[in-house]
Amino acid sequence: MKVFKNIASTCIKCAKCIPDCSSYQFYRDEVHSPRGFLELISQYEKGSLRLDSNLQEVMDTCLLCNHCVSNCPISIPIDSLIQEIRTKQKISLSKRIYFFLLRHSVLKKFVFKFFAFLPPCEIKHKDSALWNLRFSRSFFLDSHPKSIASSKQGGQKKVAIFAGCLINYNYPHIGKSLLKVLDSFGVDVLLPKQECCGAPTYFSGDIQTSIFLVKKNLLYFEEIIDLVDAILIPEATCASVMLKDWQKILSFDEKNQEWILLLKKIQDKMFIATEWIYKFCDFSGIRKSKKRVTYHDSCHACKVLQITKEPREIIKSGFELIEMSDSSSCCGFGGIEVQNNNFEFSRAIGVKKIRDIQQTNAQIVSAECNACKTQIDYLLKKDQSNVIFYHPIELLEQMLERKDIVQ
Incomplete structure (x- = not known):
């Protein structure tokens, strides 16, 4: 992926992106708006701006909510451009430690289990929503067998579940609810091995860790894809990254063409959970x-x-x-x-x-x-x-x- 060289001229300055921009709503200046982000990116590409802490601070106010992209009459991929800039930014020490854990599953589970007995130590402000987040003492994927047959007679369908980190480590009761729902509909379930979908690493610009996580998950899914009708993802962020961003991530390295072909095969069976249930279950x-x-x-x-x-x-x-x-x-x-x-x-x-x-x-x-x-x-x-x-x-x-x- 390459940042467009002439982004400023591509934008027609219609301002349709601005009303729904959370950054602009808070800061109320043009710098913290999609048009401002585009102009800063353009100036950086031209060599007129350095990617220093000031520019990084502004870019980090983008929540990647995609409202600007959906409102843009010419569909400028502002989110992808900001992602490109973030690949060049310095990643903080705390994030590097966290991303190291994402690469090492055994160590990650040990650390998360330890933190289940403590308040989150990394959080700097008790007013942050993350202060409300706790690690569960019982992780979802560790609490259930890898293959679960429906208690109903003659199950017609079988699905795999990609739980995502928040359900696996923080909200396992939601995963348990999904298992009960699928059982009620007579659906058999597989819980394959899985890593983080790569959302936190990708959104932070750590492409190498993102590629690592995508490939690991593709290998796990390759083992079960022919055994299931679908892979259900009960988490919008994970589903979005897996369906829309995994190919972008792999495309950062042109040697990943075979991985992209495997991804396309697997993506055909990926669904956000409510979409599949609405289409294929009678409620x-x-x-x-x-x-x-x-x-x-x-x-x-x-x-x-x-x-x-x-x-x-x-x-x-x-x-x-x-x-x-x-x-x-x-x-x-x-x-x-x-x-x-x-x-x-x-x-x-x-x-x-x-x-x-x-x-x-x-x-x-x-x-x-x-x-x-x-x-x-x-x-x-x-x-x-x-x-x-x-x-x-x-x-x-x-x-x-x-x-x-x-x-």
């Missing part, structure tokens, strides 16, 4: 609850994968769905870098989302993204709100079991 006839649910469209599900209808239809089958204002606006989580070093920015974006949720008078908010869950959950509790966050798969599990989930 009609479920008892309707009077509980009110509002749905937040995560950036990666909505703007990258264009998945909006499927989770809503699932939720509407068992709950009253109330749309919030601007449901696709970013929650402001932004990843580890933003949470650690720019949490005021993240919180300001998130507070608006909390207001939109509360104005619906819903009792439950849902999203198919666990980064969003971390942010929204924390800010709801900080606001002493009674609204509860549930992943749509958790809601479907409760529908199928006919439980009343809000006391």
Whole structure:
């Protein structure tokens, strides 16, 4: 991938990218806007700007939410251009340590298990949403057999699950809900070996670690791809990276053509979880609850994968769905870098989302993204709100079991 040499002239300055840009909404200056990012990238390419700490700080305010790309009338890939710049940035020591762990699974599990008994030590600010995040003492993939036959007679389908790091290490109950849902539909399950999808390394510009993780996962998937009908991904960020970014990552090295061919074969069977369940499972006839649910469209599900209808239809089958204002606006989580070093920015974006949720008078908010869950959950509790966050798969599990989930 190469940064366009004449990006500034490519942009027609229509400003359609600006209203939905979280960075611009907070800073209110042209520098912190998609047009500003493009101009800075152009000046860097021309040699007029150095990639110093000031430029890196500005580039790090982009949340990679893709709103600007979806709004751009000529589809300038602003996100990819910022990703290109980040490959040239210096990576902090704390991130390098974390990315080292992602390359070494055994050590990573040991460290994460240790941190399960402690508060997160790396977090600099208790006001950060990551302060609300804890490692589970029981990891999802370690808690279940690798092959799980449905308890229903004559299972017609078999799927593999790619859990993602947050479900595996922090929210294993969501993975367990997915297993119960699939069992209810008579679907057999495989839990293959898997590594991080590479989202944190790719978004931070560590391409070599990203390539390493993609290849490891492709090797694991190659072993089971002919045995399953689909690979389900119950996490929007992972699904987005795997379906839209893995090929970009591999393309950084022109020697990876065979890996790209393998990826294309495997991608044909990859689905974000609610998409596959909506298409291939019959969830009609479920008892309707009077509980009110509002749905937040995560950036990666909505703007990258264009998945909006499927989770809503699932939720509407068992709950009253109330749309919030601007449901696709970013929650402001932004990843580890933003949470650690720019949490005021993240919180300001998130507070608006909390207001939109509360104005619906819903009792439950849902999203198919666990980064969003971390942010929204924390800010709801900080606001002493009674609204509860549930992943749509958790809601479907409760529908199928006919439980009343809000006391």
